[in-house]
Amino acid sequence: MTVAPKRPAAMALAAHFPERTQEQWRELVGAVVNKGRPEDEHLSGEAAVASMHSHLEGGLDIQPLYTKPSAATPLGLPGAMPFTRGRALRDADVPWDVRQLHDDPDAPTTRKLVLADLENGVTSVWLHVGADGLAPAHVAEALADVRLDLAPVVVSSWDDQIAAADALYAVLSGSPAASGNLGHDPIGAAARTGRPVDLEPLAEAVRRLVDHGEVRAITVDARVHTDAGATVTDEIGFALATGVGYLRHLEAEGVDVVEAFRHIDFRVSASADQFLTAAALRALRRTWARIGESVGVPEQLRGARTHAVTSRRMFTRDDAWTNILRSTLATFGASIGGADAITVLPFDTVSGLPTPFSRRVARNTQILLAEESNVARVTDPAGGSWYVETLTDDVAKAAWSAFQDVEAEGGMADALANGTVAQRISTARAERVSSLATRSTPITGVSTFPLAGETPMARVPRAELAVQANALVPQRDSAIFEALRDRSAAYATEHGHAPRVAVPTLDVPRAADRRVDAVNLLTVAGIEAVEAEGESAAVLSGSDTGYEGVTAGMDVVAFLSALLDEIGAPA
Incomplete structure (x- = not known):
């Protein structure tokens, strides 16, 4: 008779720590927050929190x-409702598709x-x-x-989706074991x-x-909204609305809804906020x-x-090496x-077509994470984290709510046509620009810790995509600061040196530190x-408190522009 081995006892990692109450924690928070504050400005426990x-x-x-919430939502399991966990x-050997983008013509x-x-x-x-990538006639050669039978292939296009899909279909249809996606996304293309x-x-x-x-036939590419300035929650809401729009149309054309559902993939943005990115993917699967x-x-x-x-949107032209950190x-x-496929854009992608070296860094970023960090060995490693679970709930x-707002407008196609989508994106973009300009949302290498004397990267430029006036045009976060750099570069071309500003050392406490801040x-x-x-x-004239006009929370873009x-410097 085989005797089953005894299960090891659960590890009580926190068993020797005394239990603490929320009230005790609030008191500790208050002590930290109020440290250095005048007594008459002390915050209470709740205010400190x-x-x-x-x-x-x-x-x-x-x-x-x-x-831990008193009534926690059941986590579920990967591969089962609500699919939050994957x-x-x-x-563990092939945790996700390492998918590289090719857009060289x-x-x-x-x-x-x-x-x-x-x-x-x-x-x-x-x-x-x-027009901004490979010609359809060259797909087979590429x-x-x-x-x-080993490598899935997908295509995307903004201006010629039918020709792109036909070109890939001609290649894949010759191999019974082929897999991939033809990239139809007419709502994304219209946007x-x-x-x-x-x-x-579609049908x-x-x-x-x-x-x-x-x-599969369809890819809902929600990046078009994020690149234009949409929030993460709106990106997911718009993706859902687009997918539902395709399901409705296909069902009306006689396609079985289960078959239509099977054909839809989603392409979404991953930002440097790692937990928000994880929560967004989990929320997309759930919804x-x-x-x-x-x-x-x-x-x-x-x-x-x-x-x-x-x-x-998060990539920078200046000090482009910092894009490697954001991509990681x-x-x-x-x-x-739990993404099924991941693409890392090369760090120099803003400057033009990437080099073999930047492509290597891009693919190795995720290969190293998959094979050496061990993150690939666990399904939904963030599952059960009270922060990630709460954030997933909030994003979902x-x-x-955004999905319902679009549905109230008649669906994604109508909301796009009547300007509802553009207005939501414009509002979000304005709020983000304000946060960027005051450096409440810093950009490493650009708005904070900028690199002086940088030589611009020389890359082969991409062809421009012809668009109409109501198109959702990509807007990178760092562009408002790069415009200032461009003005200085134009001045330097005309005068032989960069614009100069006198920053005398002040006779104030921490004078050297204050000058370094001003120089940066x-x-x-x-x-x-x-x-x-x-x-x-x-x-930059000074006072007892520092340099005139330089204050915490200032609009840096407006100050430097003035x-x-x-x-x-030329405008």
Whole structure:
């Protein structure tokens, strides 16, 4: 008789720590917050705790401490409702698709780069097709060396989706074991180009894949909204509304709703806020599974397929090496959030087409995380964290509210056409610009710790995408500071040196530190700080409290812009 081994006793890691109450914690918080404050300005326990709250875009409130709720929502399991914890159990050997983007218009170059990626750890291929990428006629050549039975292939396009899908279909249909996605996303294309929404091609695209079980037709690319300035919660809400719009249209065209549901993938942004990225992916799966349940999709088919891409909005042109740090955080967030595929954009992508070296760094960022950090060995490693679970709930509720708002407008196509989507994005963008300009939301290497004397990266520029006036145009966060740098560069071209401002050392406490802060502030705009007034066209005058005009929470962009005006830098 075989005797089952005894299960080891549970580890009581906190057994020797005395229990503490919330009231005791509030008292400790009050002692820390009030340290150094005048006695008549001391905050009470509740007020001290409130002062430690922070806020994220989309109305998300972040508390200073998360404890086990009295009525916790059941976590569920991966591969089962509500799919918060993942579409399926993670394979530790291939935890997600390492998917590299290719948008070089030269077909032989792209063919060479695709093969190099696949030989060095990439597991799926993403071709961007159209005026700002590869021509549809060159798709077959770019994929000539790809083992289609091993590597999934997806395409995307903003201005020529039908031709892009046809080109990929022609390649994949010759291999019965091929997998991938044809990239139809007419609502996303309309948002990016400003053209009317045309849903007509969807039904035929789904029908012709009836014998290609591993090839899907549709990718809801929600990045178009995030890149234009939408909040994370609106990105997820718009993604849900777009997916529902496609389901409605396909069902009206006679496509079975279960079959239509199977064909939809989601492509979303991953930001440097790793926990928000994870929560957003978890919330997307939860809410999409709820939609699947409501339309009668069997439980095992309700898990959303997600493709996370490091957000281009967070990428900087200046001190582009810091993009590697942002991408690492974003990739970690996407991995713990359970993304099925992850793409890391090369750190120099803002300057133009990436080099082989920057592509290598991009793919190795996620390969190293997967193989050496051990994050890939656990399915939903953040599951059960009271912070992550609460944040997931908050994102899901806010995204569902945004989805309902769009539905009240008649659906995503109508909300896009009548300006509702653009207005929501514009409002969010204005709030974000204010936060960026005051450096409440800092950008490392740009608005804080700027790099002086940097040589701009020389890259082959991408072709411009022709769009109409109502298109959702990508807006990078660092652009407002890069515009200041461009003014200084133009001044330097005309005068032979950068704009100069005199920053005398003040006779005040911590004078050296204050001057360093002032010099860094000027460097944000590419302005050179000098000691003597005779070498400059402007002077930062001082007082007992520091330099005049330089205050905490100031609008840095407005201040530096006015300074450049005074110096005479071209606008």
